[in-house]
Amino acid sequence: MIYALHPFPRPPVNPPDTQQPLPDIRETLATRPECQNERAVPNALLLDTIVDGLHDIGVPFYITHCHEANGDLHLSVTAAGEGYEVAAGDELRGGLFIRNSENCRFETLVCTRLFRVVCENGALMECEKEQSFTIAEDGVPPGDWQMQVKRIIQLSFDEQHLRWDFRRFEATTNQIIITPYEFLLQLHAQRLIDDDEQSAIQTAFQENADFSMYGLINAVTQTAHQHRASDQWIRAFEIERLAGEILRGDHNLRAYDYATA
Structure with missing residues (x-):
């Protein structure tokens, strides 16, 4: 079930949400x-x-x-x-x-x-x-x-740590992914993603038309959003964790070295 955490706000919505407030x-x-x-x-x-x-x-x-x-x-x-x-x-x-x-x-x-x-x-x-x-x-x-x-x-x-994380992501915009399909096959072979996730990531990557590593990471996190929408919260954040691992270079696509340049 989705909750509020008082006294802190939830994200603003437009138009304003007219439904009953969430329980704390x-x-x-x-x-x-x-x-x-x-x-x-x-x-x-x-x-x-x-x-x-x-x-x-x-x-x-x-x-x-x-x-x-x-x-x-x-x-x-x-x-x-x-x-x-x-x-x-x-x-x-x-x-x-x-x-x-x-x-x-x-x-x-x-x-x-x-x-x-x-x-x-x-x-x-x-x-x-x-x-x-x-x-x-x-x-x-x-x-x-x-x-x-x-x-x-x-x-x-x-702020300092946020700036460093931003540089990591910024570096990925300059790293073009030549063979995204083979990379996703590798993730699938390691059982990090299943058939449906592989297909969804590939589709999102192609539809978004950002063929950089940044685009690939965003395609992965887009799949996480779909899991949350279907109430699969554990899997959703496992996919977000996978996105961070890809950025870190755990799966043979390194962006970290670019960020230090």
Whole structure:
């Protein structure tokens, strides 16, 4: 189910949304039994930590996504101010992504997320170790996990780090992809994407007619948007994470070296 995270705003819509306001997730969780899984971070406590951290970042933002179902939480936050333009009308903004499972169905992840305004998609940025914090599915939350969450929140809206992430993306606009089909076959062979995702990414890449690595990454994140639309939240953010991995150079298409030039 989709929630609000009070007291923070959701993205503005035009025309204004006339539907009933979304329920607040912390108020909803307060009515449920407490999490009894000693190996898990309780979502209620995690959200309290997030709210405290967001109060301290000093820049305007809104809650892009807040979804919870059966103890699985997915949350993304996006800066509301002006970001950086890759091209005219194509703006990137800083932000944050957090996921957590009280049933330990997947690892807890807190990381920087770069948001592309024109298509309302994002890529999870884990290009440097300090950009993310994880707790493995079979791990135990460390004693300083709340401090780590707040550290990532601060870093995700830091102007210097945003500028560096923007340069990484900007570099990809100059890297032309000669054989996107073969690259997608490679991702498919590694079971990183399935048949439908491969087809959707290829179609989006061709229809958008941006044959750079930047265009390929955007085609990948466009597929993530489709997963969210069909309520497949876990898979949606796995695809956004894949987009960040491609940028990082994990799958034999490097943009990182261009960004350092």
